[in-house]
Amino acid sequence: MNSDKNTNAGDIIQDVTSGDYKYGFVSDIDTEIIPVGLSEDVVRLISAKKHEPQWLLEFRLKAYRHWLTLTPPTWGHLKMPAIDFQAISYYAAPVKKEGPKSLDEVDPDILHTFDRLGIPLEEQKQLSGMAVDAVMDSVSVKTTHKEALAEKGIIFCSISEAVRDYPDLVKKYLGSVVSYKDNFYAALNSAVFSDGSFVYIPKGVRCPMELSTYFRINASGTGQFERTLIVADDDSYVSYLEGCTAPMRDENQLHAAIVEIVVEDRAEVKYSTVQNWYAGDREGRGGVYNLVTKRGLCRGDYSKLSWTQVETGSAITWKYPSCVLAGRGSTGEFYSVAVTRNYQQADTGTKMIHLAPDTRSTIVSKGISAGRSENSYRGLVKVTPAADRARNYTQCDSLLLGSHCGAHTFPYVDVMNPTATVEHEATTSKISEDQMFYCAQRGIPAEEAVGLIVNGYAKEVMNKLPMEFAVEAQRLLSLTLEGSIG
């Protein structure tokens, strides 16, 4: 008679797309957490804990005072409960254990945590072509390969160290791309940011290895507010990657980061993100609110900034990595794969602001929605009157896995120069039962088939990731959509 295993392809996809999170463990590490709540005193306390100079405290206080005048943005296609900003602790740091230890020594429990995440912090264990800054909760716990990079004049360290050791550089660039006035979460971050990475590539230097920051939330009841600043001086090149995970908790945790990038004449920055914050459970309980402002300024002529993101985690994602193309002939790129499943919501995209002649931008966005999730692309292409012969190409595809999820596209195009060329293509598709059956007939199990099909769909973007991470990201994309088949 009819076999029980002959479930229909829709059910299989449903099962396959609601699998479990592999990074949800909590590490038992002594952590100092300041009391919940936000006030000027808290801002002062954070600054004092980090032994910051007066100018930075003032920067924070200005941001805080401005933040008080703002309300959270509501224009995203997101259902977000009101966040009680007084219920969050704004600083959590692993406590250094007592004893005679060298400055560089890291708590073995922390090393173990990063080992479990597949990010060994001992340099000899790492991929040879990669340096890592590991950030747990509010502080950077270790940056590897610093000395090797320093030989070429490259600065790669936590932003706290940069404030101490390179105050002039930080002062010059901090807030120059994303002002604290930019938006609600940018103001909040500017007031309370804890740690993050700082990168400076000097003139004419091609960074010999991938730089990478791995963000880990561990403590509960806290938020993470990191800040990354990358400066690529004339004729330099750097490829940078960030990864992130968090434990599984019933509460929602807030992650409000800022990434600022400055690209000078003929320099190139490639910024890749594999975002895998905890996304909440199958019923939508818990998960990280990922509310991030990322922007790069292509200030130099013929400079280039390329964003690649693979977004698989977070209960809510609200981020628009953008390029301000101010240098003549500068290029901005945005390649994105955003996966939502269960009750995840993502409103993500980019802004390409063409300010100068002969600027070019490319946007390739691949949304994948499953379960009861909502996945929106929101993008702005703006061509100002000065941007003669500006070109933009946008491709915006949505893949639906199942019939209870949503895919939405909100493209904004604002062209004020008649010589500009702006193209937009969009498609929506589903994994068909025919494709699933074809794979099954060839012996490929359903979860693997979904993984193959989804990776095939996202290939154009995955190909943009640095080699070392492409394999990992492909695996993640398959794992994210994997689960037990009932």
Add this chain to the structure above:
Amino acid sequence: MSEQLLLKVRGLRAEIDGKEILNGIDLDIRPGEVHAIMGPNGSGKSTFSAVLAGNPAYKVTGGTVEFHGKNLLELSPEDRSHEGLFLSFQYPVEIPGVSMVNFMRAAVNAKRKYFNEPALSAGDFLKLMRRKRAIVELDNKLASRSVNEGFSGGEKKRNEIFQMAVLEPRLSILDETDSGLDIDALRVVAGGVNQLKTADNSTIVITHYQRLLDYIRPDFVHVLYKGRIVRTGGPELALELEEKGYDWLKQL
């Protein structure tokens, strides 16, 4: 009849969306045999192949199917594949962005896993691909392209036989493999099928036309009509059908 049956179908009934398509099919296939199933449009030929392969769109409502002694209907579609059942699709589906190499590696290694064998190394796998490609004169470029994407009708069918060559099934079902093929492509495809023929594996050829049977010689020809096999004969039956058409069936 001393030999064990490879496929034993008894009273097979199946429906789609509540509409009965297969109406009690009986069929015996021994190792090494080639069976042609012919019949007019809508007689249930493609449904029969889909049901054997386990397409979940169809519901089996009665009968039994044994495949080298196993209860085929209890197996998932992928296990039927591992056990040696291969369906060459009438309309092979496109899977954008998935290269043939990755697709076939997933298929080969899934089968090896089923039999508790280690996955093939990349080198051994590529060697296997190269060897099998030659059988259907499939060039290297085709193998690196996405599954069936942008393939011509003939390329798609050659690609099906290529996959058959790689998976080495015990029973291959060729569902209207000749449709949409010009005479040269037909020759290549049929040549591939014949090269893969052994004394142990069997083939079901589903076709409207006698033409394909000039290249792939059947041992038996069955006529399917209204979901049942109404006549069985040797190769001469196909010639008779070619001559008389299917109208005579209506008088049955």
